[in-house]
Structures are given as C-alpha cells and as structure tokens.
Amino acid sequence: MSDNRDGKRTARDRLAVEREKQKAADKRRRTLIVGASVVCVLGLAAVIGVLAANAGKEKGGQKAGPVVAPSGAQGxxxxxxxxxxxxxxxxxxxxxxxxxxxxxxxxxxxxxxxxxxxxxxxxxxxxxxxxxxxxxxxxxxxxxxxxxxxxxxxxxxxxxxxxxxxxxxxxxxxxxxxxxxxxxxxxxxxxxxxxxxxxxxxxxxxxxxxxxxxxxxxxxxxxxxxxxxxxxxxxxxxxxxxxxxxxxxxxxxxxxx
The missing domain is CATH 3.40.30.10 (Glutaredoxin)
Structure with missing residues (x-):
C-alpha cells in the first residue's frame, strides 16, 4: 500500500516538474517572440530610414540638396x-x-x-x-x-x-x-x-x-x-x-x- 502511494507521489512530482519545465519553455518562447518582433520593427525602421535617406540623396540621377544658382545668375x-x-x-x-x-x-x-x-x-x-x-x-x-x-x-x-x-x-x-x-x-x-x-x-x-x-x-x-x-x-x-x-x-x- 505504501509502495502504491509512493508511486503516485512520484508520478505527481514528475508531472509537476514537467509542468514547470513547460512553463519555463513557454516563457522563453514568449520572450523570443517579443524580442524577434522588436528586432523586426527596428529592422523595418532602419530600412525605412535608409530608403528615405537614399530618396533624399538622389532622384532621377541628381543629388538632392539646396538650390545653388551659378555665379551671376539673374531674373x-x-x-x-x-x-x-x-x-x-x-x-x-x-x-x-x-x-x-x-x-x-x-x-x-x-x-x-x-x-x-x-x-x-x-x-x-x-x-x-x-x-x-x-x-x-x-x-x-x-x-x-x-x-x-x-x-x-x-x-x-x-x-x-x-x-x-x-x-x-x-x-x-x-x-x-x-x-x-x-x-x-x-x-x-x-x-x-x-x-x-x-x-x-x-x-x-x-x-x-x-x-x-x-x-x-x-x-x-x-x-x-x-x-x-x-x-x-x-x-x-x-x-x-x-x-x-x-x-x-x-x-x-x-x-x-
């Protein structure tokens, strides 16, 4: 009878350990997902920033920038x-x-x-x-x-x-x-x-x-x-x-x- 109770307790302990492992795994997974999402957002922001910067630098073959009139230009x-x-x-x-x-x-x-x-x-x-x-x-x-x-x-x-x-x-x-x-x-x-x-x-x-x-x-x-x-x-x-x-x-x- 004692052996049977001990067996049940051991099974419950194993199940409790597995549950804790699963909780820890789920927590790590959520952390990775959130972390990956942040990286993707930052990466997207970086890409958008680069595209915007490149669009500002060049359009139609010319560098964008201040309008510099040649010397002596009039009108x-x-x-x-x-x-x-x-x-x-x-x-x-x-x-x-x-x-x-x-x-x-x-x-x-x-x-x-x-x-x-x-x-x-x-x-x-x-x-x-x-x-x-x-x-x-x-x-x-x-x-x-x-x-x-x-x-x-x-x-x-x-x-x-x-x-x-x-x-x-x-x-x-x-x-x-x-x-x-x-x-x-x-x-x-x-x-x-x-x-x-x-x-x-x-x-x-x-x-x-x-x-x-x-x-x-x-x-x-x-x-x-x-x-x-x-x-x-x-x-x-x-x-x-x-x-x-x-x-x-x-x-x-x-x-x-």
Whole structure:
C-alpha cells in the first residue's frame, strides 16, 4: 500500500516538474517572440530610414540638396544665365535643353548673329536650362550637361562652353552627356575651364537642384517645347518668317530707337 502511494507521489512530482519545465519553455518562447518582433520593427525602421535617406540623396540621377544658382545668375529665382550687357535695349530669353537637336539647329543658324549683337552691346540673352529630353527619352544627359554649363558660368566661361556642347552634341537618343568624364573632357576645348574647381562642380552635381527648379519654371510657364525663344514676350522661334537677318534688324532698330 505504501509502495502504491509512493508511486503516485512520484508520478505527481514528475508531472509537476514537467509542468514547470513547460512553463519555463513557454516563457522563453514568449520572450523570443517579443524580442524577434522588436528586432523586426527596428529592422523595418532602419530600412525605412535608409530608403528615405537614399530618396533624399538622389532622384532621377541628381543629388538632392539646396538650390545653388551659378555665379551671376539673374531674373526670378536667379534662374537665368545672362550673356551680354545689362544695358542692352533688347533681351532674348532662351529656354533650351543641351541634349535637344532643335536647340542645336537654332544655335547653328543664329549663333553668328547672336554673338555679333551681344558683342556690340545691342542684345542680352537670358539662358534658361531645362531637361526635357531626359523626361521624354530617359537618361540624365540634359541634367548633367546643364549642371556642367552652370559650372562653366561659375568660371566665367559659359558662352564658350555652351558653344562647345552644341558643337559636340550627341544624337538625341544617345545619352552621352550623362557621363561627367565626357563633359569634363569637352571643357578642355575652352581655355582655362578645365580646372579642379570645375571638375568638382561637375562631379558633385553642384547645380542639379537649380537645373530642376529651372525645369519646373519651364513647365509652369506653359511652354510646349525647346527651344522657346522669346523677344518682347513673343516666341520668335515659332515665327516661320523669322531669320537671323530679320532678328538682327529688329534688335538694331530697338537699339537706335
């Protein structure tokens, strides 16, 4: 009889021990689950933080950051790069994309006349740089070239580098201007431009945000394409009768009138 009671007590003791073990195991499991949940939440927060940081650093190929206007930029929000004297009687406003073949065609046809009128003090040109082709065909060549042109403005070499970029413009579907090394190589064609300061400005994308702000202004202006060339508020590029000779006549008349 005693042996039977002892056997039952031993069984109860074993069961009590097993229950304590199970309780301890359940407690450890709950601790692990809670701990894992905390790690997942922290991990998710870390991932979200990294994604947010990366989104802030780069969007569409450009580094996000403060809007840094190039030296001497003028007009509303300092979005215009001026070429020529402030006292000129006529101002030509040009919205252009350095990757745009129509912009190149305008430059080739009008450049000698524009240079002549600017150098004589009769005309000032306000250049606004946009990135229309990047949006239409993809890539970052419009942005990279515009930033490089703004860097050339910082160095006082905008007009010469502007001419070089159009003289070496790739085909519209070729995003060659997206390569900073190519843009720096082309700067060697402009005396005194290829300096460490210019190279750093190009590589750092110093004026990327400024270019994007200029592009937003272009979109907000309701313009339909590049080039948009305004003289006295009228888009002369859309005037089928306009020629370099006619433009020269108009500018000279304004200078004498």
């Amino acid at each position: 509303k929000d300092s979005l215009a790069i001026p070429v020529g004297k402030d006292g000129a009687k006529s101002t030509l406003t040009v919205w252009e994309d350095l990757r745009c073949p129509a912009c190149q065609a305008f430059e080739v046809a009008y450049r000698p006349t524009l240079h002549e009128l600017v150098d004589s003090g009769k005309l000032r040109i306000d250049y606004h740089l946009v990135r229309l082709i990047d949006g239409n065909l993809g890539g970052t060549g419009s942005l990279r070239a515009a930033n490089a042109a703004a860097c050339a403005q910082d160095a006082g070499r905008f007009r010469d580098y502007h001419d070089v970029l159009y003289a070496n413009q790739p085909k519209e579907t070729d995003d060659a201007f997206s390569d900073n090394a190519k843009l720096i190589e082309l700067s060697g064609k402009v005396s005194g431009l290829n300096t460490p300061a210019f190279q750093k400005c190009v590589k750092d994308g110093t004026h990327d945000s400024w270019v994007n702000k200029s592009h937003k202004a272009f979109q907000g202006g309701g313009f339909t394409g590049t080039p948009t060339v305004l003289l006295g508020g009228k888009n002369i590029y859309q005037d089928q009768t306009m020629t370099p000779a006619k433009l020269k006549q108009m500018v000279e008349a304004a200078a004498h009138g």
